[in-house]
Amino acid sequence: MEFKTLHKRIPGRHLQIAAYARISNDKEMLETSLREQIEYYTGLILDNPNWDLVGVFYDDGISGTTIEKRNGFKNMLQLANEGHIDIIFVKSISRFARNVIDLLSTIQNLRKLGVEVFFEQQNLSSLDTKCDIALTMFSELAEAEAKSMSANVQWAKHKEMRDGKYYIPVHQMLGYKYDDNGNLYIVEREAKTIRLIFNLYLNDYGTHKIAEYLAEHKIPNKRGMKWHASTVRNILRNEKYVGDVLFQKTYVADVLAHKTYRNHGEEDQYILKNAHPPIIPRALWDAVQKKMDDAIIKYRIPTYDNGKLTRDTSKVSAYASFIKCPYCGCFYQHKLNHYNGKPATRFVVCAKNKGSKLCKSDNYPVDELNAIMAKIIGQIKKDKVNFKKQLLLTFQDTDIDNIKIEISNIQSEISENKSRYRKASLINDEFMAKMKYEYLDNINKLTLKKSKLLHEISVASNPATEANNIIKKLERQPDDPNEIEKSPFKMFFKRCVIVNKEFIYFVIGNEELQNLQLNPKNLLYTGIHTYKVRKTEFKTKYGIIINK
Numbered sequence: 001m002e003f004k005t006l007h008k009r010i011p012g013r014h015l016q017i018a019a020y021a022r023i024s025n026d027k028e029m030l031e032t033s034l035r036e037q038i039e040y041y042t043g044l045i046l047d048n049p050n051w052d053l054v055g056v057f058y059d060d061g062i063s064g065t066t067i068e069k070r071n072g073f074k075n076m077l078q079l080a081n082e083g084h085i086d087i088i089f090v091k092s093i094s095r096f097a098r099n100v101i102d103l104l105s106t107i108q109n110l111r112k113l114g115v116e117v118f119f120e121q122q123n124l125s126s127l128d129t130k131c132d133i134a135l136t137m138f139s140e141l142a143e144a145e146a147k148s149m150s151a152n153v154q155w156a157k158h159k160e161m162r163d164g165k166y167y168i169p170v171h172q173m174l175g176y177k178y179d180d181n182g183n184l185y186i187v188e189r190e191a192k193t194i195r196l197i198f199n200l201y202l203n204d205y206g207t208h209k210i211a212e213y214l215a216e217h218k219i220p221n222k223r224g225m226k227w228h229a230s231t232v233r234n235i236l237r238n239e240k241y242v243g244d245v246l247f248q249k250t251y252v253a254d255v256l257a258h259k260t261y262r263n264h265g266e267e268d269q270y271i272l273k274n275a276h277p278p279i280i281p282r283a284l285w286d287a288v289q290k291k292m293d294d295a296i297i298k299y300r301i302p303t304y305d306n307g308k309l310t311r312d313t314s315k316v317s318a319y320a321s322f323i324k325c326p327y328c329g330c331f332y333q334h335k336l337n338h339y340n341g342k343p344a345t346r347f348v349v350c351a352k353n354k355g356s357k358l359c360k361s362d363n364y365p366v367d368e369l370n371a372i373m374a375k376i377i378g379q380i381k382k383d384k385v386n387f388k389k390q391l392l393l394t395f396q397d398t399d400i401d402n403i404k405i406e407i408s409n410i411q412s413e414i415s416e417n418k419s420r421y422r423k424a425s426l427i428n429d430e431f432m433a434k435m436k437y438e439y440l441d442n443i444n445k446l447t448l449k450k451s452k453l454l455h456e457i458s459v460a461s462n463p464a465t466e467a468n469n470i471i472k473k474l475e476r477q478p479d480d481p482n483e484i485e486k487s488p489f490k491m492f493f494k495r496c497v498i499v500n501k502e503f504i505y506f507v508i509g510n511e512e513l514q515n516l517q518l519n520p521k522n523l524l525y526t527g528i529h530t531y532k533v534r535k536t537e538f539k540t541k542y543g544i545i546i547n548k
Contacts, residue, residue: 015505017045018054018076020096028321034060041089041441046418051176053414056086077106079451080115081456082088093135107135107515140222147480168240168276174221177248180245182427184256184276201345207232212356228354236292239271242285243278246271318485319369323496325350325361326516332498335363345533348498353368362500368531372504372542373493378479380544387474388467390524394509394546395463403453403460417442459548468507494547501538509547520545 019041023034038056057076058166079085088110090096096117097103107126110117117126124131161353174190193214200210207229213228221227239246278285323332329349346366354358380387421439424432459466473492478484495507499518523543530539 014050014052015086016054016084017051018046018079018085018403019056019075020073021056021091022070022095023060023071034058037091038444039437039440042444043421044089046421046440046443053443053447054079055451056444057429057448075451077110079109079455082455083113084451084454085115087116087118089118091119093119093124098249103135122235124496134509169244169458171493172222173240174235175240176276181231186277186279192422193221194235194241194279197232197408198241198284201232201236201288202284203289203502207236215356227356230354236288239285240276241278241280242282242480243274243276244271244276267340272292274298276294313541319348319496322490323348323498324516325352326497326499326518327361328352328359329516332361334366339391362498364498364501364504365531365533366485367481368540369504370533372505372529373484373489374481374542375527375529376506376525376542376544377477378491379527380474381477381479383525384471384474388471389465391470391509391546394548395459395466398460398548400457400460403457407453411454412445414443414446417446429454439519445540446494456548463481466509504540504542504543506542507547508543522546 018335019037021034021037021041023037025185027314033038045051045150055076059070059072073498076085076088080088093103096119097106106429111126118124119126124134126135168177168184170184175186175187176190177187178184197210197214197221200213201207204377205213208233211227211229212233214221219227221231235241280288286287292427302520319332319334321331324330325332328350332348333351333354335347335349335354336345347363348366348369348540349363350359350361353361353363417439421436421443424436424439473488476488477492479489494510494543496504497507497516500502503519505523523545526541526543528539530537532538
C-alpha cells in the first residue's frame, strides 16, 4: 500500500509547523533518543523556507497508550485548537498514540480544524480520508504489540517465580550486593544498620523515633543521611532481610492505562523461603512483624482480611503533584498518622517534612481538605452566572501589547539562533557540529516559550471559550466531600496552596503561578472551615484565585 505526501499548502503565507516526539522506555532510547528526534525535526522545519516552527513538543518517559499524562501532547493539541498549527510531523503512529480510540478521535478533531498530521514511518497523511482504514490497522497493530509485549513480560516473570529465580534491587536497599559471578552476599557494614533498626523497634522505638535516631547518629542509607519513617517501615516489612522473597507484590490491571496496583490477593503471589543468606534471624523477624500487626489493631487502622492496609500509604495519593508549598516550592505528599490508640488519620504534608521538620509549612488533614473543596464547588455552582462573569473579566484583563512585545523579542532571539545555525551548517568540523545542535536546542526552547505566550493571547482574545471550558469542568465536580478524591478535581482546580492551618487557597485557570503568594489579592468564594484535631479547634480561611 502506498500513500502520497499531501503537506497542505496555503498560497501567500508560511505554514505553521509543529512536531511531536516521545520515548517511553530504554528500548526506544536505543532506537532513537528524544534529543535526536527534537534536533531532527527542528532542523527539518528550519530548512524549509516556506515553514515557520511552532515547536517540537515532547514527552519523556511517558507511555503512548493514554493521552492523559502526556502534557507535551496536550499543549500541542491546545495550540492546534487555537489555530496556531497547520501541520504536525511525527515519526510513527505508535509515537502519536497506541490506543485506537485516542488516535482516531484526535485525528478526526484535528482534521475538522484543517490540521494535517504526517506519519513519516508509514508515509501517511491524516488529510487523506482514504487512510482512515490504514490508521486503524496500524494503531490496532501498535495496541496489540503493547498488549503482546506486556503478556510476554508477565509470562517470563511468572516462569521466573515458579523457577525460583529473582533479583534483589541492591542499588535501592541496604545490606546486600552481588559479586562478579552474580552471587548475592551480605555487606556487613550496612547489615549492622538493618539489625539496629529491627532491635530498636522491638525496644519500643517507633518508626519516626528510629528515623530521628539514625539521622542524629549520622548513619547513612542509600541516599545519604536523610531518613524517613516510611523508609524505616519499609525495611521492617521487607521479607528479603529474613532470607525470603515474595513475588508479585504489585500487578498491572490495565495494560493500556499502565496502572500498577498493590496486590492484596487479586493475583497469585509466590513466596520463596530461605532463598538467600538472612541478615535478620527468623525469631527477631517474627517478633517485629507481630509487634507491627498488633500496632495496626491498637491504632484501629482499617485493614484487609489478610491484615494489609486498606488505605495503601504507598499508593499515589489523589493529591499527588497538586498541593504546592509556598515556602520551599515542594509538592505535598500523603501521610498516615496515629496517636495514642486513636484511629489513623490521613494528612498531606510538605515533602521536606515527611520524615523530620525541615520546612515551616503545616500539614493538613485530608478529610478536611476534601470538605473545603466540596464547599467551594457548592458555592460556585450556586453562583455560576457571576462566576462566569468573573472568569471573563480576568481573562480579558491581559496586557496583550506587552505580550506581543515579549513575543517580538523572542522572535529576534529565534532569528539570531537560526542565522548562527545556518552558518554553523556550512562548516564541517566537530566543534561547529556541537554548536549547531546547541542552536537547534535554543530555537526549540524559544519557540515553545513563544507558543505559551500565543496561548495567553488566544485566551485574552477569546475569553468566552476559556470560560465555557472551565464551566464544563465545573459541572463534573461533586459537592460531596466523600466523592472528591474519586473525581477529576484536577481538571477544575489547577493547584492548591496551603499557607498554614489557618489559610488555604486554590487556583483556577493557569496552573503556572509566577510566585506562590502567602496572601494573594482578589480572593474569591471565601469562607471559614472549622474542624478539630483531638481537643484543638482550628479555623481555616479558604478561597480561590483565577490565574489568567
